[in-house]
Amino acid sequence: MSSSTTATLQVCRECGAGAPLDAHFCAQCEKILPLGRHADYFAFLGLPRKLQIDAADLERRFRDLSRRFHPDYFYNAAAAERRASLERSSYLNDAYRTLKQPASRIDYLLQLEGFGAKGPAGTSERDAFSRASVPPALLEEVFALNEELDEIREARAGGAPASEWKPRLERARVPIEAKRADHESDLRDLSARWDAAVERGAPDAERRRILDALRERVLERNYISNLLATIQRELDAA
Amino acid sequence: MSKVVGIDLGTTNSLVAYVEDGAPVVIRDEGGDALVPSVVSVAEDGTVRVGREAERRLLTDAQRTAYSIKRFMGKGREDVQHEAEHFPFRVAGEAGGVVRIGLGAREYTPPEISAFVLRELKRRAEAFFAGRGEIDSEVDRAVITVPAYFNDAQRTATRDAGRIAGLEVLRIINEPTAASLAYGLDKRHTGLIAVYDLGGGTFDISILRVEDGVFQVLSTNGDTHLGGDDIDVLLMDTVLGDRPRSAEDVQGVRRAVIQAKWDLSDRDETTLNGQRFTRAAFEAIIAPIVERTIGPVRQALADAGLEPSQIDEVVLVGGSTRIPLVRRRVGEIFGKTPHSELNPDEVVALGAAVQADILVTGNREMLLLDVTPLSLGIETIGGVVSKIIMRNSTIPASGSEMFTTAVDNQTAVDIHVLQGERELVADNRSLARFKLRGIPPMPAGMARVQVQFQIDANGILSVTARELRTDVEQAIEVKPSYGLTDEEVERMLLDSFEHAEADFEARLLIEARNEAESVIQATDKSLRHPEFAAIEKEELAPGERQKIESVAAGLRMVLNSKDRETIQKWTHALNDATQHLAEVIMNRTVKAALSGKSVDDV
Numbered sequence: 001m002s003s004s005t006t007a008t009l010q011v012c013r014e015c016g017a018g019a020p021l022d023a024h025f026c027a028q029c030e031k032i033l034p035l036g037r038h039a040d041y042f043a044f045l046g047l048p049r050k051l052q053i054d055a056a057d058l059e060r061r062f063r064d065l066s067r068r069f070h071p072d073y074f075y076n077a078a079a080a081e082r083r084a085s086l087e088r089s090s091y092l093n094d095a096y097r098t099l100k101q102p103a104s105r106i107d108y109l110l111q112l113e114g115f116g117a118k119g120p121a122g123t124s125e126r127d128a129f130s131r132a133s134v135p136p137a138l139l140e141e142v143f144a145l146n147e148e149l150d151e152i153r154e155a156r157a158g159g160a161p162a163s164e165w166k167p168r169l170e171r172a173r174v175p176i177e178a179k180r181a182d183h184e185s186d187l188r189d190l191s192a193r194w195d196a197a198v199e200r201g202a203p204d205a206e207r208r209r210i211l212d213a214l215r216e217r218v219l220e221r222n223y224i225s226n227l228l229a230t231i232q233r234e235l236d237a238a
Numbered sequence: 239m240s241k242v243v244g245i246d247l248g249t250t251n252s253l254v255a256y257v258e259d260g261a262p263v264v265i266r267d268e269g270g271d272a273l274v275p276s277v278v279s280v281a282e283d284g285t286v287r288v289g290r291e292a293e294r295r296l297l298t299d300a301q302r303t304a305y306s307i308k309r310f311m312g313k314g315r316e317d318v319q320h321e322a323e324h325f326p327f328r329v330a331g332e333a334g335g336v337v338r339i340g341l342g343a344r345e346y347t348p349p350e351i352s353a354f355v356l357r358e359l360k361r362r363a364e365a366f367f368a369g370r371g372e373i374d375s376e377v378d379r380a381v382i383t384v385p386a387y388f389n390d391a392q393r394t395a396t397r398d399a400g401r402i403a404g405l406e407v408l409r410i411i412n413e414p415t416a417a418s419l420a421y422g423l424d425k426r427h428t429g430l431i432a433v434y435d436l437g438g439g440t441f442d443i444s445i446l447r448v449e450d451g452v453f454q455v456l457s458t459n460g461d462t463h464l465g466g467d468d469i470d471v472l473l474m475d476t477v478l479g480d481r482p483r484s485a486e487d488v489q490g491v492r493r494a495v496i497q498a499k500w501d502l503s504d505r506d507e508t509t510l511n512g513q514r515f516t517r518a519a520f521e522a523i524i525a526p527i528v529e530r531t532i533g534p535v536r537q538a539l540a541d542a543g544l545e546p547s548q549i550d551e552v553v554l555v556g557g558s559t560r561i562p563l564v565r566r567r568v569g570e571i572f573g574k575t576p577h578s579e580l581n582p583d584e585v586v587a588l589g590a591a592v593q594a595d596i597l598v599t600g601n602r603e604m605l606l607l608d609v610t611p612l613s614l615g616i617e618t619i620g621g622v623v624s625k626i627i628m629r630n631s632t633i634p635a636s637g638s639e640m641f642t643t644a645v646d647n648q649t650a651v652d653i654h655v656l657q658g659e660r661e662l663v664a665d666n667r668s669l670a671r672f673k674l675r676g677i678p679p680m681p682a683g684m685a686r687v688q689v690q691f692q693i694d695a696n697g698i699l700s701v702t703a704r705e706l707r708t709d710v711e712q713a714i715e716v717k718p719s720y721g722l723t724d725e726e727v728e729r730m731l732l733d734s735f736e737h738a739e740a741d742f743e744a745r746l747l748i749e750a751r752n753e754a755e756s757v758i759q760a761t762d763k764s765l766r767h768p769e770f771a772a773i774e775k776e777e778l779a780p781g782e783r784q785k786i787e788s789v790a791a792g793l794r795m796v797l798n799s800k801d802r803e804t805i806q807k808w809t810h811a812l813n814d815a816t817q818h819l820a821e822v823i824m825n826r827t828v829k830a831a832l833s834g835k836s837v838d839d840v
Contacts, residue, residue, distance in 0.1 A: 063452045067605055071634065071695045075408065075597045086634050086694065093632040 010036045013080065022046060024069060024088060032069055034080070035087040040112055041095035049112070050198055051105060051191035062096040106187065106218060109194075115211045135220045141176060145227060148172045149234065166235070173231050176224060183221040190214050240376040242408070242598050243363050244416075244590025246383050247352060247396065249308040249439030249465060250557065252276050253584065254359040254380075255591035262420065262591040264584050265366045272584060274362065278354045279303040280341040285752050288358040297493070297827060300326035300485035302341045306467055309439050310337045310348040311399075312392035314720045324471055326485035336720055347722065349399040356382075356403035379406045381594040383586050385440040386412035387460030387611045389657050390669050390699050391720045397696070398727045408597045410696040413437070414444035415608050416589030417555040418453055420580060422604065429550035430456075432538075434568050434576065435586075436531060437556035439465040443535045445542040445549070454607040457541035457630045459534035466558040469524050470495055476523065477511050477832065490831030503560045511832045521563045528567050535571060541630050552576040557583055607632050610693050612667075617654035621663045626691055629659065633693050641687045647679040653689065655699070668719040669699065678708050750802045754793055754809045761790050761816050764823055777822045789815045 012026035022043040042049045074085040251273040255264045264272045279292035315331040322329035328340030338345040367375035400407035414433035435442040442460040473495035501508035507516045554576045609630045615623040626637035651674040658666030686706040793808040
């Protein structure tokens, strides 16, 4: 367990006893605890803040916790407990959905560690990155692609048949798809490096370097996805 | 203890079930019939009839009889304009408001009509429990099912119907998921299940993973306007010409095409409109409807990230899955024979009863984890929707959005909540508009109001808001776009109490008398039928008419007594005595309708 979470406590509103932040039930009175504002998805699921997650283990934790505080089982409970069950179940479902996919898992970790590629979750700033300027590492590809797209659009406006420009679009896609595959592979490597750093308690400076690299790759990967979507739109417009 | 039940409130039929000794059981009437047709007829004197009796009145008093009301639940007046012509009753309501159904002089909202059906089911269940000598036979709590693809307004309308019927609605659950619960009972299986549910008016497809007793829905899709009704309308179009007909004649034709549809589930051919009608011809007509279910099936599989071949078991639900073409197509898509061991009409109610039992007993053997079928979003600048909770998110689910102010000292913000998958506001379903008030005056852009959207385990939305700089909870008044306000529901509930309460026994006596009178009237009408002389000569047994007349005279004698049981005994006797005659007349009516002649012309 990452050391950053154990110091914080939450308080049972039923009996006033303290409980660790990642506890779901009060150890003293056994009542379900209200969801505090300082929880995080990893701690909530009893997982370390690592990026490689065993899918079967995540599923099992999700099912076990669902069985502990789903609203079905609090139908006859007091209002405060029903509310806590609803909040905890909603939070569990969000946590499960977010951590299930590697992409959203990395986004979430970055945000949690203050390296957000997006604005705070659930705010309208979250789409900010998609309008961001071209990542420096992609300048060359973007320049080449834009030139090619311009020529293709011109040819199309001049009445060129699809058989002429379609293959060009398909060809333009190839290097960008290769770039995306590189990025996915980089992200996997960086994820493994992050996990190793967490495990051996690496110093903050090293962790920050990994997170910086992750953040950069994520922004580029997202930009690449947008480029591919643009090509697809051109193809579909035919 | 009062009783808890599970209710399948269907487009065509409804039914009620409960759990006894850990197993769900459907409640039947004395004749063994589990289905209550979802039909409500309001006679001129205000008497309300529900179920089979109301269904019969479609042939005699069509304009005062409502069916397929589920199609109108949670809908606005404009939504149903194009199909209102298919129904004999009046479809009304203010522009921009909730649909209203006109039956005679009065207008009812769809939840009020559905509440009549629910009250009938409640009564049937209570009579059943009382008949077994239970001390407290009252049924006051229920789980009610809805199509998985129902939106927030349709779910809320269903919950309102339950409240108007005097039921505490423990939970609204999705029909395909309920069906999977019922199937999961006898077989403790693990695996991926697809539930294909084609009912009278709606189509759902749900993909589930079942493991350790947790029924987790991975994705759902569907069409809340696709079902057996659409097949009936297509068939009716082939029979009915352009000639104007009475509403009753149209209903005669409707009955005939439904019978032909049923016939062709077991046979290769039947007769319709006096002509040979083959299964091949039937399938050619309905193929486009069956094909409309395929798109949602593929989308649900894609959303779950699965190929059809990965599905371990396919379950069929809903009466329309009895159609061989439907079974064949589903089998083709998944490459395996679908399950149909349980009665497709009853399986949903059984699952609802299981869920009701889980809620009241806290039984943790099984757990249902469902999803929200449609994405939830809010309107942003330029009429574009910003999504906050994505479709197929496990419920309960929450999401939040930060709002700020555009001008200095602005104290309120308008928010428009929508449901659907499209980009533009105009293409999605408007759920509600509300005004966020009480924002402390400050320079433009400084306020930070966090609006929290919570979808509960019923799939129903609630909204709260908080200004983060002051940490003040904001007041929110939600005006549903196509629903009833809480006050309206309260008033309808009170209305229903005024009509229903009083002395229970007195009410039963009045009902028994009403029933007796209506049977006497129907008998008189049959005996005065313009063709009666021919009917008696050609089709009745010797002495049949005399027997009917003497039983009718007997019932008239006891009618004004206070002895309810005797009245009922004679009523049943008269019903039995006239049953054959009623069938003969019905057949003639249907035949006349099919041949294009109005009964009155005969």
